[in-house]
Amino acid sequence: MNTRNLVIGIVVVIVVIVAAYFALQGGAGAQEIKVGALYNIGGFMGSIDAPAANGVKLAVKQINEAGGINGKKIKLILIDTKSDQTETAAAAKRLVQEGVVAMVGYGDTNFARIAGEIAQANKIPFITSGATHPLLPKWVGDYMFLAPFGDNVQASAVAEYAAKKLGYKKVVVWVDVEMDFSRAVCTYFVDAFKHYTGDPNSIVYIDTFHTNDKDFSAQIARLKDKMKSEKIDAIYIGATPGNVGLIIKQIRDAGINLPILGEDGFDTPEMVKVAGKAAEGTIFSTHVSLDVPPNDRVKKFIEDYQKEYGRKPENAFAALGYDAMMVLAEAIKKAGSTDPTAIKNALERIKNFPAVTGTINYSPQNHVPQKAVSIIQVKNGKFVTLEQLIPDYMPPAELALNPIP
Amino acid sequence: MVSATYILDLFVGSFVLGSMYALLAIGMSIIYGILRLINFAHGAMLMVGAYFYIMFLAMGLDPITSLPLSMALGAVLGVAIDFFAYRPLRGGPELSMLITSLGVYIFLENLVRIIATPQPRVFPLPEFLKGVYRYGDFSVRVIEIFTIISTLVLFAALVLFFTKTKVGIAMRATADDLEASVLMGIDANRIIMIAFALASMVAALTGFLWGGMYGQVDPTTGFMPGVKAFIAAVVGGIGSLTGSVLGGYILGYAEIYSVGLLPPEYSGLRDGISFLILIIILLIRPYGLFGREVERV
Incomplete structure (x- = not known):
């Protein structure tokens, strides 16, 4: 190897390291809050998870346009796990690696439980937007929350x-x-x-x-x-x-x-x-009637969704995805911190949160909201x-x- | 307790399910007979055939032209798969072809997933197959009758093909002894090509029937039917046409009657029962009901 190649080699290595450093900085930047989202956009759950993921994205967009949470923007990392339970575990672990402060996701109990266990083990709050098994928080632990009512x-x-x-x-x-x-x-x-x-x-x-x-x-x-x-x-x-x-x-x-x-x-x-x-x-x-909006919150959500995606929300899961993200944002604001445990404690203090699908109340004893059906x-x-x-x-x-x- | 219409309903259900298993098992058997290849990709051909049909409809063709075209395209695909995936391995150990066929299955499933998205598709049944006949309590759908009749007709046609035509006899000869038939001047590659074309064409037809019966298809549709057809072929004696058809019906009947006659809470055991039958029959007759012991040199 001659000197010229060696110099080029060293320069390339330095450039790569610097670029990677900035890339990571950009990702974990102090001005951003990383939130993970896991959904089965592909596969048999797709018809309810894809609208839910759209709901989450809409909420993130609105939060960021309004100036973010406590001056910080949300960076959403959304992974499609294609209705495959093995991909679920891998994706949840990846979100942990990415350093997310909380996760939202899934419209089915089996999937929410797998991802929730991994979030729980790493003490990261997980809010499921559509899984409705009322025993989920009992099975998984105190970092598991439901946005919908229980079954x-x-x-x-x-x-x-x-x-x-x-x-x-x-x-x-x-x-x-x-x-x-x-x-x-x-x-x-x-x-x-x-x-x-x-x-x-x-x-x-x-x-x-x-x-x-x-x-x-x-x-x-x-x-x-x-x-x-x-x-x-x-x-x-x-x-x-x-x-x-x-x-x-x-x-x-x-x-x-x-x-x-x-x-x-x-x-x-x-x-x-x-x-x-x-x-x-x-x-x-x-979870919500989209054809006869019962109040202005629902009406506004339908209009916003229509403006963003060019069609009405496909089903109630779109609204639940939106709610899961919004209640999480509220908790981060209340916590005044991006520490996952502080967020979890703030979630347990959520009272009378006006969600699209109804009013959400959590307490340390109860992570399943009671809402109208x-x-x-x-x-x-x-x-x-x-x-x-x-x-x-x-x-x-x-x-x-x-x-x- | 158990009424006559109930038994009749179950009978029709099993006949239809068994027919579809039988059609797939025939294809597996033809390919196994000649190549000694358990073609796991065969289930994917059912799924691809159903998607071909949907594709031709979307291109604006009518059902009567779309069905033969999808069968023809299925046949072409089968030959292409043989050419690119199996032919290079010919003469190698049987195991490498078996593993390749699994690879082909995964390839096809994911290819369809990319091209047609993983969302299930509605399978549009042509108008003339949509009707329902009712006789008092008992009712039967036109597509069910169509499935049963097309299976029986196809089976009869294939029997004639294998016993009366020169190509069919050549195929049987090749299945009996590949080397000797090559020495007799049979072009083995051509025979194998015909076998793949025939098997894949039947699989594409099964895809049409499957989609029509159940109303939706997705990229994973072919997996379970493929496994069941394999069981059917083994139960009947893989390589035997009659055996495969019989195996398909045995499996269809076992599945439906096990759900129908056991108490409802055991309905979930249907797949377990299929595999149990496979094990029992293999214990009693290791080469299947119609299989012949193969002498190995």
Whole structure:
């Protein structure tokens, strides 16, 4: 190696080191607050996680345009984990490496739990925008917060609506045995429906399926058979966005006209896209009514989202993503610091925070907000709000420790 | 307790699911027979076939032209995969081809993910297959009848092809003994090409049926059917046409009836039951129901 090459080599090395130094400085600059976001923009969760990620981005943009938090701008690091649970763990670890002060993300319990455990181990707050399992903070730890209500609330709301408003007495429940979320929400529904009807035999039977099943002909045949021997008023399905359209379509194709009830996994444009006319009449619970904005906060959110993305929010998860980021910003402001533990303590002091999807209250004992549930029905392919209600009866969260079936 | 319509509903469901497994298993069997290759990429051909059909529809063609075109394109893709992925390995250990086929599967799935996005796509069923026939309590969809009939017709056509045509007989000869058939003047590469074209064409048709039955496809759609078809082919005796079809039906029936007749809380065991059947049949008949013991030199 001659001298000239050596000199060039040394210069290159120095330039690289200096550039890397500035790049890292830029990233971890004192004037920026790094926040991580994890979403399944690709894959079967995409139809609810992509809007949620857009909600988060919109919130960050508005916060930064208003001058940031305590004079510092937010730098959002968003990773798409493509509905793959192994990518979730890797992405959460990467966010820890990047030095984020908090994380938001996910519309499903399985994913939120994996990422939350890693955040917890590193004492970084994790706010899930759409995972609704009320035991998540208990399982993961004190750094885990929910932006939405718990599954016991939404399941009880649908049970109350079905039993009291619609007068249903006998229902069938279909559980996805692979999804923590589905097993929990169905467990709460069974408990709440028995409570409202006062009849321990009001659940005719419980059937099971798997997340990736494509063929439901056997479950449908059983349903048809039971409908002949027993009076059945409706079917409650613990489906997720990837299979909800498929299930509804197959049930209707088989000529079954039974009313279908569901949870916030139904709140996806995919349901109407895949099931088409078959989706008509389906009733489900979700976090906010976007067709009839109940207040100016919701109206303004819809307008802002429309301005930013050129379309209305696809579902309530967009609003939840926005809320998760906004409540986090509020906590960082209150904490007056970017220390993750200080942020977590500030989150536990959040009181009456006016979120798009309702009012958020946290306390050291409770990381799951109580909010009103929107009951939605599909009419002419549109999601129409039937009612907004806070259920009378609250199934204990611990029921999901021994989930059905 | 168990009514006649219930059994009939289950029967139709299993017949349809079994038909689709059988179609895929036929393709796997044809390729295995000639190349001794367990082609894991075969499931991906189903998924790609469904996407081809959607693509042709999006180009403005009508369903009647789109279906044959997607089958033809599937056949071309199958031949291309053989040419680029398997042919360079020919003569090498069987294991390297097996692993390559897994690689091809992953390649195809991710390629579709990049081109068509990972979001599930609605599969538009042509109008004439949309109807439902009802007889009292019992109902059956036109696409279900179409699936069953096209499987049986295709099976019959393939049997005739393998017994009556020169190419078919040459293919069987090659499957029996590759070296001897080459010595008899059969162009082995041409036979292998035809095998891939045939198998991939059938897989593309299965993709159409699968999409039509269930209404949506995504890049991972081919995985489980591919695995099930492999089980079906092994149960029936891999390399045997009749065996593969029978294996497909056995699997379809086992899955649906296990869900239908066991108490509801055991519905989740359906895949476990398929694998259990595989193990039991292999314990009793290691070469499958119709398989012949292969002498190795």
